[in-house]
Amino acid sequence: MDTVIVLFNRDLRVHDHPALAAACAGARRVVPLFVVDPALTGSPRGGFLVECLADLRDSLRRRGGDLAVRRGDPVTETVRLARELSARAVYVSADVSAFARARERRLAEECARHRMEFRTFPGVTIVPPGALRPSGGGDHYRIFTPYLRSWSRTERRRVLPAPRWVPVPENLRSGWPEGTWRERARGEGHPLLTGGETVARKRMSQWLRWCVGDYAEGQDDLAGNRTSKLSPYLRFGCLSPLELESLAEDGGEFVRQLCWRDFHHQVTFAFPRINRDDYRSRGLRWHDDEHAAQAWKAGMTGVPIVDAGMRQLRAEGWMHNRARLITSSFLVKWLKVDWRVGAAHFWELLLDGDVANNYGNWQWVAGTGNDTRPNRVINPIRQAVRFDPDGEYVRRYLPELEAVPGRAVHRPWRLPSAVHGYPGPLVPLD
Known part of the structure; x- marks a missing residue:
């Protein structure tokens, strides 16, 4: 085959990349492409993404290739570039979300219309x-x-090695503004983690x-x-x-x-509607409680272990996995707020948020998903005492409780009145 476009999405690497490996093995010219969704670069994940793309470009260049970057609708831009370069095929890594599968269907239709081959590969x-x-x-x-x-x-x-050579067309226009992406990466990068393979x-x-x-x-x-x-x-x-x-x-x-x-x-x-609809309908009634939802998002519920987790999320775009379980269960089981409210907040802030894991885990906690014990209720105080016995995690993220000694920090109803600005618990804990 003459020219193949490899459209990168959630597969920003060169090692064990079946679509890239197949293109390099079977085509004379390979065009690695990433299409930037302008809405995505404004999220907390935008800077991390830019670092990933910069690193991917460096890896491809070391192998004789490059990364073409375009902005706009992925289908429109991919087909436009394919026609410019007379490409005969488009390869992508298959994904599972409703958005990704709709994109794949549209790409398949457009490729068929322009008599190009379209193939999906494993790897996600x-x-x-x-x-x-x-x-x-x-x-x-x-x-x-x-x-x-x-x-x-x-x-x-089989785990595939990185290709030794990526033969890009000589006339490939990168579309990558020199300096701009790396500057954005430095300015918007994650506070703890650097992106890239x-x-x-x-x-x-x-x-x-x-x-x-x-x-x-x-x-x-x-x-x-x-x-x-x-x-x-x-x-x-x-x-x-x-x-x-x-x-x-x-x-x-x-x-x-x-x-x-x-x-x-x-x-x-x-079940591609997992981010919108109950996987298993339980007939649950949720409280439309904006005050409780906002207190939970701000880390001001009056339950220190919950608030520490929520403040870690806001500060770092990350939360410890045990804290994710505690905070999500508190929202849906104790405050009775719809799981979609919490899942949307996690999706907005979590660096590792993807549709399958974020919404699948939220539905598991809410009892509308794949948990075989849908009525499971997690007691945040017992969790705190067990998994943060000395209160170190809580004090790390709640500076107003810094002077509260030991596990006393896990008894919000007994916090000294000298602790200013920290609220009492939103709900009774027993």
């Missing part, structure tokens, strides 16, 4: 989302444990060498903060989840978390 998950089906019928697994058993037995595709691979290597062995023991330690923080790199595709799993074969609980990620993706593939 370990096991393709539609590959596993329960033996008793149905188009996807609704319960995690049977999915885990089937997932664990499924043969994996290079940083991601270094972090992955260090995590697998030094930390994964005690992940099961330390994953819930709020103050210790012993999670991998690889999820943003998986969300942007700077890391291949398949390669990560292959290198963490003895990771136990860590690999189980990668399976949870695949699980939510296969649910979203089967």
